[in-house]
Structure formats: C-alpha cells, structure tokens
Amino acid sequence: MKKSSLNRFILMDVIFYAAVPYLIWEYGRDLVGDYAAILISSVPGIVYTCYRFFVEKQFNITGLFILGSLVLDNVADILSGSAERMLQNDIYLGLFYVMIHLFAFIIKRPFSLYFAVDFAYMLGYKRKDSLWLYFQKGIFKWFQIIQLCFIIRGLFMAGLTAFLLQRYSVDGYGKMLIYKQVLGWFFSILITGLFIYINIPIQKFLESRLDRPEGNEKKQQFSGKATE
Numbered sequence: 001m002k003k004s005s006l007n008r009f010i011l012m013d014v015i016f017y018a019a020v021p022y023l024i025w026e027y028g029r030d031l032v033g034d035y036a037a038i039l040i041s042s043v044p045g046i047v048y049t050c051y052r053f054f055v056e057k058q059f060n061i062t063g064l065f066i067l068g069s070l071v072l073d074n075v076a077d078i079l080s081g082s083a084e085r086m087l088q089n090d091i092y093l094g095l096f097y098v099m100i101h102l103f104a105f106i107i108k109r110p111f112s113l114y115f116a117v118d119f120a121y122m123l124g125y126k127r128k129d130s131l132w133l134y135f136q137k138g139i140f141k142w143f144q145i146i147q148l149c150f151i152i153r154g155l156f157m158a159g160l161t162a163f164l165l166q167r168y169s170v171d172g173y174g175k176m177l178i179y180k181q182v183l184g185w186f187f188s189i190l191i192t193g194l195f196i197y198i199n200i201p202i203q204k205f206l207e208s209r210l211d212r213p214e215g216n217e218k219k220q221q222f223s224g225k226a227t228e
Helices: 003-032 034-041 043-055 061-080 083-106 111-122 127-134 140-197 199-208 213-222
Strands: none
Touching (some): 003 034, 003 043, 034 061, 034 083, 061 083, 111 127, 111 140, 140 199
16 A cells, blocks of 8 residues: 555544544534434444445455444444443443454454455455465464454453543543544554554465475465565
8 A cells, every 4th residue: 555545544533533523422422412423423434334335346255344343343233322321321232342352352253363364355365265275274263363353452452432422421532532532543553553463474474485396386385475
C-alpha cells in the first residue's frame, strides 16, 4: 500500500470512527438523549465500513468477517434499549469475539492466516498455494502469534470499555471513543508490523527449497510479495 493511500485511510478512520461520532455525541445528546445519540453516532462508521467493504471488493473470509461483525454490533445496539445497556453489550460482544478468536487459535485455524490468504489472492496468488505456504513450519507460528494479538486486543478493548463505563458512566462515552481509537491504532500498528515481518520467514523457507525441483516451482510462484 502506498504511503499516500495509507495516510488517507488513517485520516478517514479518524474522521468516521472518532471525530464525527464524538461531535454527534457531544452536540446531539441534549437534543435526542444518550441512547439515540450513541446510535446515531455509529452511523458514520457503519457507512464508511460498508463503503470500504464494496470498494475494496472484500467478498471473501475477511470481508464476511467484517460484515458479520458489523451486523452483530448493530443488532446488539438496536436491541439494547438504553445507552448504558448498549455499552455493556459492547463489552459482552467484544468478549464473544475474543472467544471466537481463541477457538480459532486452539484448533490452529487462525483468522490471521486466512486474512493473509485473501490479501495474497488480491495480489494474484492462488489461494491453495498461499494456504500450502502459510501452513509450513516456521511460518505458521507467526500467524498464531498474530491471532494471539487479536485475542489480547479484544480483552484490552473490553477491559477499557468496562473501566471507563464504571468510572465515568455513560457520560464518558466521548472519552471511550478517543481512548479506544488510540488503543486500536496501537494494536493495528503491532499487527501490521507482524504481517510485514512474516515475509522474512517466508523468503527463508522458499530459499531453503531452491535445491529441490518442486521447490523451484514454488519459489517462482511466491517470489516477491507474498503477504504484503
């Protein structure tokens, strides 16, 4: 991804996931109440996520995961009935996602690996070839590490929401938006760095197979960017 594109995505994330929701919350709660203000403040993020979903053509495991999470989040919000209950459900839903990631980690089918397969497919690599490569010893463990980061991120997010809700009640929703966005950036940078680092063991693995006929074929298939 080009630096200009990355900067644009970061700016758009700030606007639609933090800035606009914060403004709606701050200036809309007195007009429509806490519950309605939180519901309305989530709309910009929903629209932006759907836009990214269709523009980036994420009709794959990654896209289905994003879309499924979006549907669950909004159904939970609508059924909550009150602002405080909505924030509590956000904690429970976050822990539910943690359990899903933990289950995938235990059965050794990390979502991180399938996200990487989807991304490699967008770059022109066959899914079956990427799966073969990513499950190799010395490479697979890094996807498990990233999966563990997903679990830790979910626990931190749920814990932060619970802490802020207990300390500030619903009035602290504006602070939650800012703090959770900053924490989300931290984990995003960490996880992105790990995805980039995976290229090193991938290249080492492919180079170790150069002396084998089948290894030369695989090297030609995966030379260059395998997970970027």
